[in-house]
Amino acid sequence: MAASCCAVRSSSFSLHGLFTSKKSMAAVGMLSFAPNFHAPTSLNRSFISLSIKQKLPRNSLRVRSVAAPAEDVAGFDDMVSGTQRKYYMLGGKGGVGKTSCAASLAVKFANNGHPTLVVSTDPAHSLSDSFAQNLTGGTLVPVEGPDYPLYALEINPEKAREEFRSATQKDGGTGVKDFMEGMGLGMLVEQLGELKLGELLDTPPPGLDEAIAISKVMQFLESEEYGMFTRIVFDTAPTGHTLRLLSLPDFLDASIGKILKLKQKISSATSAIKSVFGQEVTRQDASDKLEQLRERMIKVRELFRDTDSTEFVIVTIPTVMAVSESSRLRASLQKENVPVKRLIVNQILPPSASDCKFCAVKRRDQMRALEMIQNDPELSSLTLIQAPLVDVEIRGVPALKFLGDIIWK
């Protein structure tokens, strides 16, 4: 953007100056924002909304407030209320700010008294980048900075595949069963029988990463280790991978159902034959274990669909392509009965006294995209949260708190 335009850009969205000064944290609470960016007081909001109307270039699209004032848009009060565990999944097109928004929500929950876990199911993790702390390793890692315990977990399908592969090399592959048992997927091995799983992992079938992520989710539901968390925030992978993850429980439930039916037929046939020859009936434990897996998959599917405890927040940016993908994502989530209430439109150009040519065109495109949202049957019913483009990368807890105070009001 040309220097002149940027020079007059309101300092409200300048993170840069803020974090070079010593009083940076104190200042974070005193910044004023453009309307709909959750101005902290009505006075700020009316002043700024007046200035916005005068300042946008004449030929820009009609600037209609596309969101109610902050206080009743994000509805953070109901997100933070109660101690019954809630799950928030943030997802959307690649590069729109899913990790930044998820991490800022996790910081906000922790600063509001919730022991919180932020989980990345995206094989291309960026939580460590976002928190500017090393959170890798595939285990729970404490995040320094927030008032209440905040832990991060980067589900590492590659690490899980590695462990799996070495298990297949161990004593002729029997190690695979213990490994998969550990993830609650042991009975799958029994069904795969002689299949050389190690080779299978060299070219893992689509969905294996999601199966590993799902088995992690099952542990959240069942194991003591995760019992303390009252908020779990998922930073999910870009759209396609996440839709596979959400549809996997259904797929596994259906396919396990078919295996069980087939086993039933085979075992009743074999037991009929064996009873004629007076031999014992076939062992039931493989089917029982498959049944267990099926029940766990149903639990995960129910978790994803539980309107009281789970919500999927779509994150997008104000471009036609990103809005179109968000509309398709919302339609797919609706098909999976996954609850969606909120849409974050991230990286919106902040108000400016006068736009250079580049910014004027950019702003016009953004307005067009925002208009698209208002007219989109999938997106128009969602509460729309606007997040401004700030002038430095969102890295580290103070910056995440700053972004969180704008978005999650």
Ligand SMILES: Nc1ncnc2c1ncn2[C@@H]1O[C@H](COP(=O)(O)OP(=O)(O)OP(=O)(O)O)[C@@H](O)[C@H]1O
């Ligand atoms: N409102 C914002 N203002 C300025 N920079 C932002 C904003 N939101 C996100 N960013 C920056 O944009 C880049 C991408 O953000 P982020 O990693 O959160 O996106 P993502 O959707 O998780 O990406 P990926 O799909 O690659 O995982 C990061 O450098 C981040 O700091």
